[in-house]
Amino acid sequence: MVRLIPKDIKFFDMFAEMASNLGDGARLLKQTLEDFQDVDARVQQLKDIEHRGDDMTHNILTKLNQTFITPFDREDIYRLASSLDDVLDFVYAAGVRLVMYKITSAPPAASILAGIIVKQSDQLTDALARLGKKHDNVLENCVEINRLENEADGVARAAIAVLFEKEKDPISLIKLKELYEVLETATDKAEDAANVLEGVVLKSA
Amino acid sequence: MVRLIPKDIKFFDMFAEMASNLGDGARLLKQTLEDFQDVDARVQQLKDIEHRGDDMTHNILTKLNQTFITPFDREDIYRLASSLDDVLDFVYAAGVRLVMYKITSAPPAASILAGIIVKQSDQLTDALARLGKKHDNVLENCVEINRLENEADGVARAAIAVLFEKEKDPISLIKLKELYEVLETATDKAEDAANVLEGVVLKSA
């Protein structure tokens, strides 16, 4: 019988924890892209953060599968967990590119993009901390996360355009293009999470 | 209480409008890929169309979140809106590639692919216009959209194979390969929309 008891609040705590873990990962990536110090060790640390995120996602989905009454729509819990997980996957994927392609420096656009992911993570953390209590301002967080995604889009496109103009070595071009794309995709996934959040708030309005 | 009233017909109107806006975007892209005239201005226009599409998608999802009784499954409304939005995203993404990579000409395969997207958009517009009334022929539209996706697949693969045979400059190859892939992905997303439509019709049969 126990698992029929909703204990709703725990879902919110779990999501807040996921967003905070994502923030740790995004911050670490940003630092790495700023100074390129200790890249291997930091990417290893990023891997640990990403594994922690995987466990958190898994725990939410397991709880979802074992809970009969949920604090908001099952599909939304599923989508929110999946999209938060995706953001961190792409943050880690950016780190992996540094090691795999032996990238030892990058134009500022890379750390600017990572900075945008940090801001989105902070907005998500803020929104998720309040979701279980009052929904005030959650929609504002969502609007800001969408705005940040647009900003990232512009930064990535400009950086890739410069790359195609300046970089004559195709292999270097391939490496940096992919780094930018992976970073930009992380901001898309944060927008996905924000869109789910917006839906949750609107449904309960 | 007002938002409990279904007003079903509006969902269908909104979808028909989305498909028609998509058609506008696809046609503009096709023209651009045929003559490469005024590329920057036209891609700017495409951006406006894509923004309009974003607003339409957002309106459908907001309405979905505020509507208790929907004319067909909530998940299907969500998926249909998302996949129509995706088609236009990729149409615009193709336009962006022209500007970002300064592509000033392309083999006929590019405009042929855009032409296939136009045909798929017309099939979607046709199907969605009839969805709220009678379902006659909607399945035929779906079959045709799937056939067009297969055609696009063949065109894109052949064009990429030629590219790898003829193009000796890796950077030019990267640009055109991506253009073809983005165009082909747009046709995949149109197929996704058709698959949702097919499900809607079958469930109501």
Place this chain on the structure above:
Amino acid sequence: MVRLIPKDIKFFDMFAEMASNLGDGARLLKQTLEDFQDVDARVQQLKDIEHRGDDMTHNILTKLNQTFITPFDREDIYRLASSLDDVLDFVYAAGVRLVMYKITSAPPAASILAGIIVKQSDQLTDALARLGKKHDNVLENCVEINRLENEADGVARAAIAVLFEKEKDPISLIKLKELYEVLETATDKAEDAANVLEGVVLKSA
């Protein structure tokens, strides 16, 4: 009235058949990547297997749309069918790359990755054969499929890192990089299927 009768067992049979067809495709791909004999003919055969898989997916989704009571959650049936379909799509996409890029040899990593897909397919076949009966061990299959995905990740990354170190021809690099990525994505999709299966088992526990 007939279509209200669940006939649950048929869904399980259909899924088992899909997994077995996927295994056929994965095995054929593995052989091709081992000896590169009769590539064109084998990829044509792979296409037939992929088309068969499309039909099977279509049949499951049609049945889903016409069935009122399903043996497990509608969304899970949809997701399981889609992810199994995706695995085979990427297996076939790997084959297509061989023909489209005229790849006539590849480092062992390629066939090792295909071998991992074979193992995942066998785990899926095994799990799906038992799903309709007893759930014993299905969770163990899921754990193993996830472990195999991690293994594939490592193999693909190492192979791509070597490629960037050794391959000086950018066009050859593009070809093999994409082959590895497509193979690795197939293992991701198998993990998606395993995650759905895990949810199904946990919900019914």
